[in-house]
Amino acid sequence: MGCIRVGKGAALVFVHGFLSGLSYWEKQIEGLSNHFEVIAMDLPGYGGETELTGCDKVADFADAVLARLDAIGISSFHLVGHSMGGMIAQEIALKAPDRVNRLVLYGTGPMGDLPGRFEPLETSRQKVLQDGTEEAKAYTVESWFIKGKQDDHYTSGMALAQPVSLQSYVNALKAMNDWSSVERLSQIQSPTLVVWGDKDRSYIWQQPHTLWENIDDTNLAVLPGCSHNAHLEKPELFNQIIRDFLIKNIGQSGITKDS
Template identity: 55%
Template sequence: MNCLRVGSGPTLVLVHGFLSGLAYWEKQIELFSSSFDVVAMDLPGYNGKADEVGLDSVEGFARYVLSRLDAMGIEKFHLMGHSMGGMIAQEVAIMAPERVVGLVLYATGPVGSLPGRFESIEQSIERAQTEGTQQVAYDTVRTWFSDGEDDPEFKEGIELANMVQTQTYVNGLLAMAGWRALERLDQIEAKTLVLWPDSDRSYLWPQPESLWQGIADANLAVVPQAAHNTHLEKTHIFNMLVVDFLKSEKVKLRHKALVKAF
């Protein structure tokens, strides 16, 4: 299974990040589906679609997400993206501004080269091509948790990462490195929540700050003492912030305006 749809209400689309899959949203889906029509999908090359070679552009991933939603007959939707998935979500919101109601950009940024990352994208690509992906994936995934490999969720995370083919790994990094939305953030019309864990080692503060300042109608939530995978580490706080935002009056008003315009 590489696509899950459950619940009822306004549609909420969840886009996972690099080296992960829809299974990463397990702690969110049960709660969110009580209020939303939740759609979570594996991107090409990951989890249930790991037999495919992943795409090498964020724009390609965005078109893939939109095509899947078209096939399901989904016109208007809320959208949440994590990490690389947050880059994809930005691109979707730019490509189809009339379709995205509420936007949650979580542990992500508008500069795909990831300045300040624990190691450069170029270093990760070189390691993957010369050593294989097992060690570099291990080193990457452990930075996503405050307790590293001792976090109870680390095992599932590294299992998902180890499913990824070497070329998919490289393509994912190339997709991010070749993408940038910093100068296009004013094209995002959706009501937006920028959600950032303050101990994120992949996206340092200038990244979420740029989103917060660059998107016209953006709010900011900072989760203290939390790493890249806050939705797994501090699930209650994360879920509360997301649901509160998506149910807010300003998001409801945008939905009404989009429906009326359509």
């Protein structure tokens, strides 16, 4: 797995989502490495690891991330997971609760079948099996931005998506569709921040709301005027929210979801 480590301080691990890679976190690496040792890695089948076939189980992706962290000597860490990476992050927090200090679940949810997505996962699977992945990758990446193809990051998003193999693509859809954490959310022990763009078409409000309501120690941040890739659309705001949660310990006092 390709991996980058930048900065000093508490370890902060970023896990990317479907059709993405570690370079998706460029603005977070730049903005947060003055405060943390930022670690980002490519999942099997993605980014610099497209020669590998991506996993067909979320739990296997989680094991791959933990194995990589073991290999580089990271025993405890803050964890940020985006989209499918947020599912992986939930699985890591459940598998290794003593290792995850604080957890950020961003643009994600506990329902792997993605209710309310711009199209059902099974529809996406059937399309790519029939027609290949080129068109599917284009409309999927376009859906992640408010401005669609006009967003400055669409081209770089497509550059990451295009090398992903058909098998890795299909495996990821299966991994997500077969996975759920709904019944296990109360087992997550790490203080958690849920981050969601209010125009996200991949993970509708039901998804972050379920996380917020069912993880015991949880804060919620809704980013206005953002779609699925809020960390690229409003990186300064995104980074500030993450930094405040990890450093200033928001949620220790003040308004809570039960107030």
